[in-house]
Amino acid sequence: MTSDQLKIPKATAKRLPLYYRFLQYLYNSGKQKVSSAELSQAVKVDSATIRRDFSYFGALGKKGYGYNVQYLLSFFRKTLDQDELTKVGLIGVGNLGTALLQYNFTKNNNTKIVAAFDISPEKIGKKIGEVPVYSLDQLEEVLEKEQIPVIILTVPASAAQGVTDRLIRTNIKGILNFTPARLTVPPNINVHHIDLAVELQSFVYFIKHYSDHSEKMDGKGKKDYNR
Ligand code: ATP
Numbered sequence: 001m002t003s004d005q006l007k008i009p010k011a012t013a014k015r016l017p018l019y020y021r022f023l024q025y026l027y028n029s030g031k032q033k034v035s036s037a038e039l040s041q042a043v044k045v046d047s048a049t050i051r052r053d054f055s056y057f058g059a060l061g062k063k064g065y066g067y068n069v070q071y072l073l074s075f076f077r078k079t080l081d082q083d084e085l086t087k088v089g090l091i092g093v094g095n096l097g098t099a100l101l102q103y104n105f106t107k108n109n110n111t112k113i114v115a116a117f118d119i120s121p122e123k124i125g126k127k128i129g130e131v132p133v134y135s136l137d138q139l140e141e142v143l144e145k146e147q148i149p150v151i152i153l154t155v156p157a158s159a160a161q162g163v164t165d166r167l168i169r170t171n172i173k174g175i176l177n178f179t180p181a182r183l184t185v186p187p188n189i190n191v192h193h194i195d196l197a198v199e200l201q202s203f204v205y206f207i208k209h210y211s212d213h214s215e216k217m218d219g220k221g222k223k224d225y226n227r
Helices: 010-028 036-043 047-055 069-079 095-103 136-146 157-168 196-209
Strands: 086-091 111-118 131-135 150-153 174-177 190-193
Touching: 010 036, 010 047, 010 069, 036 047, 086 095, 086 136, 095 111, 111 136, 131 136, 136 157, 150 157, 157 174
Parallel strands: 086 111, 086 150, 111 131, 150 174, 174 190
Antiparallel strands: none
16 A cells, blocks of 8 residues: 555545446446446435545546546556455455355455365365365465455454464464454554444444434435445
8 A cells, every 4th residue: 555545534445346346337327427426326325425425535426517437447446456365364264254255256346255264174175166265374475475455353252352363473464353353453553453243233223223224324314324
């Protein structure tokens, strides 16, 4: 990433893949321009936020014309490094790990899980989808050989920090932590925590308590969960 891209606020950066996927869809269906109102409806982000997000990349839109789809797409592709494949490793081939391996993010053409690791002898040596499952004993060796910078962690919570302590000593840059455990890492490693149980619980809470139409509307009578 360049220093320019680092200035994009985190909330904006989070929405980029959302924009990117919709723009790709528009491009594939032959559309050449899109207004912020159309984008807003499709990605469920209010159009003022979209305009503000896009303003971080310079004045990309023309008044009364909208945004040029191809231009935006190539811009986002560069920003998201879509042209460059990032290899991903997965540790813990249980139920969730297996599901992620089978899914393997085929909708993104820039990320691919290339190796999985487990301690269970029944799993080691098998392939899930196209991904080989290695013994955890081979972790450092395979990460180095495959040049893997990102790890998806789907081990039991009790094993998470132990595995992380080993990862810290490798060249990995980030961990997508699907375990409920909070991980301790040095500042050179990024951790993104996704606790699906907590996400679902807070979503259900949100639906129960904020279903009165007064909160978080996107201006078109739709609720905006993306903010
Ligand atoms: P399953 O039904 O396959 O056990 P699960 O998701 O309920 O799935 P968990 O107990 O969460 O199982 O474990 C997930 C996976 O992590 C299992 O395949 C287990 O063998 C593996 N695992 C456990 N400890 C470690 C570890 N220290 N390093 C790598 N993998 C581990």
